[in-house]
Amino acid sequence: MLTDVLVPGNRYDLLDEHPVPRPEVSVVVAHYRQPEQLARTWHALCHQTLRPVEIVIADDGSDPPPEVPTGGPPVRVVTQADLGFRAAAARNLGVAATSGEVLVFLDADTVPEPDFLERLTARVARCSDVLAVGRRRHADLTGLPPGTDPRTLPELPEPAWLRKGYAETRDLLDADGTSFRFVISAVLACRRSLFDDIGGFDERFVGYGGEDWDLAYRAWNNGAVLVHERSAVAWHDGPDWALRGGAGKDAEKDRERTRLAELIPEPGTRRGGPPGGLPDVLVTTEPGPGAALVASSLRDQEHHDMEIGDRWSPDQLLRARVRMRVAGPLPRWAVGAAVRALVDGDLATVVLRRGDTEVATACSTRALGRARRQPTRADVDGFAFGHADLELGPP
Structure with missing residues (x-):
């Protein structure tokens, strides 16, 4: 049976004092016309120290579809039409x-080391909020027979940006609202409950890249604990995408950036673009005689990535970083200051006051998401995130 330890903020190191359950792991292997690579991945999954309860080969329209492997854990092949890279x-x-209660995602061109599943899922099994990313190392596996250890081959460079990101965040222990960029779906694990809660992968991503950052953003934004399990190693066949040749890579990267900017309101990702239908801040105003003045003050805010209303789509609720309820007029800097306080401090709520009067309340989607998945815990906000007041000064 899995445990469900609640930790403050992103303090996944506090999980290490708890016993490690043996989870029921389902492995999903993304595949497209890779029979030789899939044979290596399959052999490696059949020889894990933590045996998966099943393996699902998710085929993106290969013709012919992959054959169902034999001689290992229960396996299924599911396939979709070839309508581009999906x-x-x-x-x-x-x-x-x-x-299974725990999901592990692998690509068919990766060969996991024998303890990969056990190491990648250890903290996931302790805490339902964990989204864990393993370490992807690189070598040219061309012609390597299934069962041969990739560590016997010359190693290709790991992506410098990933190494730097993990070093600067202490393997994501010091993650913040921009660290979703260090999560890659080729070596990923989480509870099925977390995956369903945030809506799975966004199928608007067609073409290479971006869907893993988007999933990780929604996870973090809804209270997930990001973990880099550097001892959970899978070997990728060939260099990182950035080091591969091929025409059209710049255009492909531009499409990825555009799609991410449309869907993710984090400022460094949106890069000042228009919010469209997925704003950073969702604002609800209190009705009353001063409503027109409140609305005027909101239109004058320095933080423009916001929308006023009272009915929001599930997509908006998952992606906006902040929800605000406003009862009185605010100075131009107030919404931006509340957002920065919530995000920088990893807080649950910020109350905007004039003396003893509560003028507005800002709540982080991150705290709301974690509380949503912990319905029996009344203290999630205070224990995991905390609160602050913001004095607005005279009207």
Whole structure:
């Protein structure tokens, strides 16, 4: 049976004092026309120290589809039409065919080391909020027979940006609202409950890249604990995408950036673009005689990535970083200051006051998401995140 330890903020190191359950792991392997690579991945998954309860090969339209392997854990092949690179949709299709309580995502061109599953899922099994990313190392596996240890081959460079990101965040222990960029779906694990709660992979991502950052953003924004399990190693066949050749890579990267900016309101990702229908801040105003003045003050805010209303789509609720309820007019800097306090301090709420009067309350989606998945815990906000007041000064 899994445990469900609640930790403050992103303090996944506090999980290490708790026993490690043995989770029921379902592995979803994304695949497209890779029979030789899939054979290596399959052999490695059959020889794990933590045996998966099932393996689902999620095929993105190969013709012919992959054959069902034999001689290992229960396995299924699910396939979708070849309508372009649709890794997000393929992975969702694979998850729909699973029954395990913990999901592990691998790509067919990766070979996990024997203890990969055990190490990648250790903290996931302790805490339902954990989204864990393993370490992807690189070598040219061309012609390598299944069962041969990739560590015997010359190693290719790991992505410098990933190494730097993990070093600066102490393997994501010091993660913040920008650290979702260090989560890659080729070596990923989480509870099925967390995956379902945040809506799985977004199938609007068609073409290479972006769907893993988007999933990780929604996870963090809804209270997930990000973990880099550097001892959970899988070997990728060939160099990182950035070091591969091929025409059209710049255009492909531009498409990825555009899609991410549309869907993720984090300022460094949106890069000052218009909020469109997925704003950073969702604002509800109190009705009353001063409503017109309140609305005027909100239109004058320095933080522009916001929308006023009282009915929000599920997509908006998952992606906006902050929800505010406003009862009185605010100075131009107030919304931006509340957002910075919530995000920088990893807080649950900020109350905006004039003396003893509460003028507005700002709540982080991150705290609301974790509390939503912990319905029996009344102290999630205070224990995991905390609160602050912001004095507005005279009107």
